[in-house]
Amino acid sequence: MTTELRRLRNYIDGEFREAADGRTTEVVNPATGEAYAVAALSGPADVDAAMAAAQAAFPAWRDLVPAERQKVLLKIADAFEVRAEELIAAESENTGKPLALTRSEEIPPMVDQIRFFAGAARMLEGRSAGEYMEGMTSIIRREPIGVCAQVAPWNYPMMMATWKFAPALAAGNTVVLKPSDTTPASTLLMAEIIGGVLEELGHPKGVFNVLCGDRETGRLMVEHSVPAMASITGSVRAGIQVAASASKDVKRVHLELGGKAPVVVFEDADIAKAVEDISVAGFFNAGQDCTAATRVLVHESIHDEFVTALAKAAADTKTGQPDDEDVLYGPLNNANQLQQVSGFIERLPSHAKVEAGGHRVGEKGYFFAPTVVSGLQQDDEIIQHEVFGPVITVQSFSDEEQAVGYANGVEYALASSVWTKDHARAMRMSKRLDFGCVWINTHIPLVAEMPHGGFKQSGYGKDLSAYGFEDYTRIKHVMTSLG
Missing domain, CATH: 3.40.309.10 (Aldehyde Dehydrogenase; Chain A, domain 2)
Structure with a gap:
């Protein structure tokens, strides 16, 4: 007698959806070597739908004052604490990690990092306005970039997803996030929690979206015309591929790749x-x-x-x-x-x-x-x-x-x-x-509070800290005549 496997579906515009073409891939618990679920295998139509949702949600999310985005992130952090045991169970099923260590070593820093970026949203600093040309005043605006295509790895599925979505949302961007094809379960639970907070506070459903899929799905996301930024934590090979794909339309790229400490x-x-x-x-x-x-x-x-x-x-x-x-x-x-x-x-x-x-x-x-x-x-x-x-x-x-x-x-x-x-x-x-x-x-x-990121083939850009937050913003010069 065969046990039916659990179905893990994409989260797009506030809804859980099967892949448009019905394709799936098995998800295996590495502690047993046995499949426990099937996940959507997203293709072009799914990527289009997620990007459209994030693009539609962007103007309203961008235009919120930072204090309002802070409220959302703080509520997400609180919700993660309340549902910590569910997140721990999903992460352990994803990865086979010890339950006790996931409870003590991952949930507290994740929650803390979300709260840090909630505060960072209200601390954007720049050079003071001034006159650098006679009769003209210059000011600097720091703005969100737009839709961010993000790819998280399988070694810390929850933690790395947090490192990506928290600064991006705090800065006013919207997100399409893809977990690894081997570890989608905990990220989809995070999506359910985040979506519930957005709905409760009356914000657009498409602010945060999750696509299940493989390398081809990630490639489609990075090459899509909508995202203004592509961010990946993964192998050097994957980072090189992302940088090459993003270069076709000059997307901003954020890479955290391998290490050999x-x-x-x-x-x-x-x-x-x-x-x-x-x-x-x-x-x-x-x-x-x-x-x-x-x-x-x-x-x-x-x-x-x-x-x-x-x-x-x-x-x-x-x-x-x-x-x-x-x-x-x-x-x-x-x-x-x-x-x-x-x-x-x-x-x-x-x-x-x-x-x-x-x-x-x-x-x-x-x-x-x-x-x-x-x-x-x-x-x-x-x-x-x-x-x-x-x-x-x-x-x-x-x-x-x-x-x-x-x-x-x-x-x-x-x-x-x-x-x-x-x-x-x-x-x-x-x-x-x-x-x-x-x-x-x-x-x-x-x-x-401190940056994490490398040089050489370990990539570029920073996670965590104010530097990581600034990576999800762009700088605009505004000059006005005093006459």
Whole structure:
């Protein structure tokens, strides 16, 4: 007897709708490896409908005073708190994440970030008006961009959706958001909640829309004539494709792409503290985090001691089912990702040594053991390319100069950390490390007030902070004659 799968539908103009042509795709729970739903597979007609709804809603939403948009966002944040357990359940089904950690580590920052952007809506600052030409006064207007096409990833479906819609709506834009085809459930629940708030407060239904679909759906969104901005969090390959597609009609682009964060541990570091924090920051969310502490560079004088301690920490780290409160992380998100992570280990060069893990866990779901690999060289594949799994690599360095060279010697430039008791060294390293974020004696904390974004192939534009908010605005010069 076959159980009928739940149906996940697009959210367009305040309504849940099947794909116009009826196409669907299966959605799999990565903790079981079994399908639990079918989601709409959106095509051109669905993209047209969502863009039309967002475009129609834009003038009224744009013209609201910031205080009114703030009210909406604050009410959304409150509603997310009230329905937190529903969101947690949907996110765990999406991703296999531990319920307890999703409750403690994702809901509170999401709510806080929405409230931050609610306040930011009322704090748009610009240069003061003035006379820069005789008889003329110049002023600066900061305005919303228009309709934003946004694509969120599968590693943090709720969190990354929040990073996108909150600043966009706060600035006065309207949104068409596509979650990953593997993780649509929690985003659609968010749409239901947001839509309810918009309706309750009497605002246009098309302010926030969600399209389910695959890469082709995302391409159709980015290439559509309506959006003025395309924003994506995803792989470097996806970012390059989005930038190329958006260039055809000169859309603004916001890209948060891959990472390969160096974690530079000097000989004077507190080894026990560093190992404890780095293991959590490397294995959390199964290492499926662009800022994960997965590329450790250790001074040669403490290398062996550090590796031994890190391997023990890995052996003590547990992965398992979402309802197990003792686990640090759940499964990899999908079968392809499991294959990718396994492939990196299978292709390790002969000089590499697997100190811990290096294998799949169980036959059900996509679980992978906490893994530590040592003996690596700078040009090895696993050093140069993003694994996006619970795998921490370790290299040794001889001095500060070599540490900087190894750290910067990749194409990614999102995040990094330095571990030392020497303040001057920490300041030198923070200047020389070519990454959008440098943590000192910690790794991975984020706050709404500070920007998150990288350089090089990690993309451009900022999430969070006033800088992230400003990315969703445009600047207009207005000059008036005093005569």
